[in-house]
Amino acid sequence: MQNSVAMFDLFSSIPFAPLAELEVGQHFYWHIGNFKVHGQVFLASWVVLGLLIVTCILATRNIQRVPSGLQNFMEYALEFIRDLTKTQVGEKEYRAWVPLIGTLFLFIFMSNWGGALIPWKLVELPSGELAAPTNDINTTVALALITSVAYFYAGLSRKGLGYFADYAQPTPIMVPFKIIEDFTKPLSLSFRLFGNILADELVVAVLVFLVPLFVPIPLMILGLFTSAIQALIFATLAASYIGEAMEDHHGEHHD
Amino acid sequence: MDPTIAAASVLAAALAVGLGAIGPGIGQGNAAGQAVEGIARQPEAEGKIRGTLLLSLAFMEALTIYGLVVALVLLFANPFAS
Numbered sequence: 287m288q289n290s291v292a293m294f295d296l297f298s299s300i301p302f303a304p305l306a307e308l309e310v311g312q313h314f315y316w317h318i319g320n321f322k323v324h325g326q327v328f329l330a331s332w333v334v335l336g337l338l339i340v341t342c343i344l345a346t347r348n349i350q351r352v353p354s355g356l357q358n359f360m361e362y363a364l365e366f367i368r369d370l371t372k373t374q375v376g377e378k379e380y381r382a383w384v385p386l387i388g389t390l391f392l393f394i395f396m397s398n399w400g401g402a403l404i405p406w407k408l409v410e411l412p413s414g415e416l417a418a419p420t421n422d423i424n425t426t427v428a429l430a431l432i433t434s435v436a437y438f439y440a441g442l443s444r445k446g447l448g449y450f451a452d453y454a455q456p457t458p459i460m461v462p463f464k465i466i467e468d469f470t471k472p473l474s475l476s477f478r479l480f481g482n483i484l485a486d487e488l489v490v491a492v493l494v495f496l497v498p499l500f501v502p503i504p505l506m507i508l509g510l511f512t513s514a515i516q517a518l519i520f521a522t523l524a525a526s527y528i529g530e531a532m533e534d535h536h537g538e539h540h541d
Numbered sequence: 542m543d544p545t546i547a548a549a550s551v552l553a554a555a556l557a558v559g560l561g562a563i564g565p566g567i568g569q570g571n572a573a574g575q576a577v578e579g580i581a582r583q584p585e586a587e588g589k590i591r592g593t594l595l596l597s598l599a600f601m602e603a604l605t606i607y608g609l610v611v612a613l614v615l616l617f618a619n620p621f622a623s
Contacts, residue, residue, distance in 0.1 A: 474603070474607075477603075477606070477607055477610050478603040478606060478607075480610065481603070481606035481607065481609050481610040481613075482602070482603070482606055484610075484613065485606060485609055488613075512599070512602075515595060515596070515599045516599065518596070519596065519599050519600070522596070
């Protein structure tokens with residue numbers, strides 16, 4: 287870690303750019319039992335969860351037949367998530383998966399945007415810094431593993447152990463590839479999200495360090511755009527893995 | 542840290558991002574070109590084409606991001622710097 291510390295010194299030793307401190311690899315550790323956990327991620331995700339819960343409660347507190355305002359917006363969001371799930375999982379079984387896909391999408395979306403839009407720098411931590419929860423690899427790996435468990439559950443509950451017979455479906459040569467795929471799916475899901483969010487924050491931080499005013503704004507907007515797309519991609523992929531696991535290979539072909 | 546390992550890590554980080562950007566760059570260019578062609582041929586399908594294009598661009602971008610993750614690991618959490 288010696289070189290990283292040197293890099294932080296470089297960034298923070300310039301008095302004109304106090305906002306440009308980069309603290310990759312430094313964490314605010316909490317000790318719970320034998321585990322060291324990244325406290326800043328917990329704090330940030332609690333804020334995100336709180337925001338989501340409060341918004342949902344406010345939107346559903348006084349439900350009208352003709353929606354307006356916040357309720358209207360949340361109904362739009364729900365419809366969006368439902369459509370996404372329906373196109374990926376399929377018309378028949380999609381209903382049961384809407385809560386999971388919706389949770390993944392909303393949590394990732396709010397984390398990404400919250401990391402960029404909430405002024406976390408106002409809160410001083412002893413070490414590390416508050417940022418989007420998704421720019422910590424542990425969060426994204428957890429989300430990806432939830433997705434893995436979900437699609438295994440989907441396949442196994444639908445087809446029983448016959449799910450694994452589908453591994454040899456077109457030809458038995460596919461079996462090792464399918465097994466490898468089970469590992470690469472969560473790996474690529476988690477790395478994609480983590481890398482994109484961290485890259486956004488790094489690009490903005492480096493540009494703020496070079497030119498503190500105005501110039502980073504277009505890239506911040508681009509960052510908001512990519513983080514929204516990443517949330518969409520994660521949810522879409524999770525839904526399509528689930529749909530793929532439940533797909534019937536033996537039955538008649540359907541589109 | 543051993544200066545050789547430091548130099549190798551920095552070089553490897555640069556190569557990881559630089560080489561990793563080539564393929565997705567070509568791929569994204571292809572995809573965008575085909576999308577423009579599609580829109581020119583059938584302007585009413587623009588919305589659908591744009592949605593699909595953005596999604597696939599993000600997939601290709603992820604490939605470079607993998608290189609970036611490797612580069613960041615080498616720079617900030619180098620496993621060989623004991």
